[in-house]
Amino acid sequence: MDIIYTIWVRNMLRYIRSKSRIIGSISMPLFFLLFLGFGLNSVVQLPGLGGNYIVFLVPGMVAMSVMFTSVFSGIQIIWDKQFGFLKETLVAPVSRLEIMLGQTAGGATTAVLQGFMILVISLFIGLHVSDAAGFLLALVFMVLIGISFTAFGIAIASRMEDMTGFQLIMNFVIFPIFGLSGALFPISSLPAWIVPVTLLDPLTYGVEGIRYGLTGVSQISPVVCFAVIGGFSLAMTIIGAFLFRKITI
Amino acid sequence: MTFALQIKNLTRHFNDLVAVDNISFDILQGEIFGLLGPNGAGKTTTLSMLATMLTPTSGSATVNGIDIKKDPDGVRKSIGIVFQDQSLDEELTAWENMDFHGRLYRIPKEIRNQRITELLTLVELNDRRNDIVKTFSGGMRRRLEIARGLLHHPAVLFLDEPTLGLDPQTRNHLWQYIATLAKEKGITIILTTHYMEEADRLCNRVAIIDHGKIIAIDTPKNLKDGLGGDLVTIGSPDPAAVAAALKEPWVVRVETHTDNVVVSLKNADQYVSSIVTLLNTRQIPITSITIHKPTLEDVFLSFTGKTIREQEAGQKENMRMHIKMMRH
Incomplete structure (x- = not known):
């Protein structure tokens, strides 16, 4: 536990010091929220989902913020590899599992903090949270998304030599996961043939879970959401730990 | 006499390249021992194996009597290592880098804090303890890394090219530190270098390594007198x-x-x-x-027929060829 905590602390220290990173990774979901939200609010009709488009968009943007930040935190291992710091950790008499879990905990925490900022900003542009339990539920889903995708980032970083493949991963893995997740539109409005694809996307369950917590309405049962994203985070942690164990420098 | 290290027939292959070729030697406790040779001679590979960062293809070694294959964690606890490339977190302060290391080696808080202050004072960085490492010069970073490597009181300290890329003045300064450290703390220091002068000035004994083989091993004086x-x-x-x-x-x-x-x-x-x-x-x-x-350079020349610089140029070419071949 003490080692996991040590690595978590290092992640927190780095996070607090990188002001530009905090602002940088909050800006994209925030701009999406503002431009798409205000731009499409009067145009988009959401049959059966009550509220307006901005409120519909908030959970998606929170999930986006958590996911992008966590993937990025996981992939940071590559920088540690390139700048040599990873050696310092790997040559210490600690297990790789502890290092990986510490990194996951650190990445998930920063990601949830980033998502939380979007959540707070959303309160000023139309989101009403009346239910404390629902709010906490949303937080739980944010944590699960954070763990899943930090571990995912670590898994990728363990197999990559440098940052050159990062753009590829962003465009062909991360962005489709985000786009298909129902963060921007209700799943039910998609053509029937594409719905199964969205249901294969783990982030869908994260977004729906947060949506249920914040607005009380979702298209997938929150229990199913919890089971899927919970299972996914566990699976990713195991895969990430396995691949990280084999990392060579 | 107790041995800090015993190395027997240690070998490491990278595909068909033999980086370390069946080397055997012992290092006494308290010695400053130098592995001297051109870049690509197998020095860092040897060090990596002894520090359990790389598994040997064959052969064995013990560090402080602990087998590197059977108990790598035990070895790791008893060694300190300063890598050739920097391994500090530049976003953290000098103190935070030390503290992180101390926690990884599970040193209790009071002892940790006391030792960090003591070591930062030793390497003359205590007044900069709360500065971010990014603002440090190359020499300061090196000193911080050496201090960090000593934090858990290792019995053996590995220094991989400790003065690479430093200016002559800083290099001199570091040599003094290392010599003082060995004397005061009684630890065994194993350093790799391709600076002949460094090996000559610092080391009690030197092993000259070329193409993965030990070609000579003795005190610098005996090696030179041998000419x-x-x-x-x-x-x-x-x-x-x-x-x-x-x-x-x-x-x-x-x-x-x-x-x-x-x-x-x-x-x-x-x-x-x-x-x-x-x-x-x-x-x-x-x-x-x-x-x-005579200098150690002459010793190297007489054993290999080449100066260390010529040898480096040749080995770089070999490496390049090798990498090209692996790509195809």
Whole structure:
């Protein structure tokens, strides 16, 4: 536990010091929220989902913020590899599992903090949270998304030599996961043939879970959401730990 | 006498490249031991295996009596290592880097804090303890890394090219630190270097390594004395003729190279005029003549037939070829 905590602390220290990173990774979901939200609010009709488009968009943007930040935190291992710091950790008499879990905990925490900022900003542009339990539920889903995708980032970083493949991963893995997740539109409005694809996307369950917590309405049962994203985070942690164990420098 | 390290037939292959080729030697407790050789000779690979960062292809070694294959965690607890490339977190302060290390080695808080202050003072960084490492110069970073490597009181400290890329003044400064450390703390220090002067100044014993093999191992003094006195280098377009002409009883050894001849002899300054006369009478042209005390560079030259720089150029070429081949 003490080692996991040590690595978590290092992640927190780095996070607090990188002001530009905090602002940088909050800006994209925030701009999406503002431009798409205000731009499409009067145009988009959401049959059966009550509220307006901005409120519909908030959970998606929170999930986006958590996911992008966590993937990025996981992939940071590559920088540690390139700048040599990873050696310092790997040559210490600690297990790789502890290092990986510490990194996951650190990445998930920063990601949830980033998502939380979007959540707070959303309160000023139309989101009403009346239910404390629902709010906490949303937080739980944010944590699960954070763990899943930090571990995912670590898994990728363990197999990559440098940052050159990062753009590829962003465009062909991360962005489709985000786009298909129902963060921007209700799943039910998609053509029937594409719905199964969205249901294969783990982030869908994260977004729906947060949506249920914040607005009380979702298209997938929150229990199913919890089971899927919970299972996914566990699976990713195991895969990430396995691949990280084999990392060579 | 206790051994800090015992190395037996240690070998490491990278595909078909033999980076470390069946090396065996022992290092005594409290020694400053140098692995000297050109880049790509296998120094870092050897160090990585001893520090359990790399598994040997074959052979064995013990560090503080602990087997590197059977108990890598035990080895890791008892060694400190300063890598060739920097391994600090630049976003953290000097203190935070030390603290992180102390926590990883599970040093209790009070002892940790006390030792960090003590070590930062030793490397003269205590007044900069709360500064971000990014603002540190190369020499300061190196000193911080050495301090960090000592934090958990290792019995053996590995230094991989500790002064690479530093200016001569900082290098001198670091040498003093390392020598003091070994004396005061009684730890065994194993360093790799391709600076001959560094090995000569610092090390009690030196192993010269080339193409993954140990080609000589002794004290710097014995290695140099082995060359047989002073060295006279005679530049000439016809080195073979020079060598043939110098078959005199006072000449200890003659080495012929492509455009010069190196002659070993005692009290060389008294014989320079004799050499010149001898060569002149036989009408052998001389382009230059220099006398110097032997250095480890000369030792390397006499064992490999190449200077360390020539060897490096050749090995880089080999490496490049090898990498190209692996790509295809």
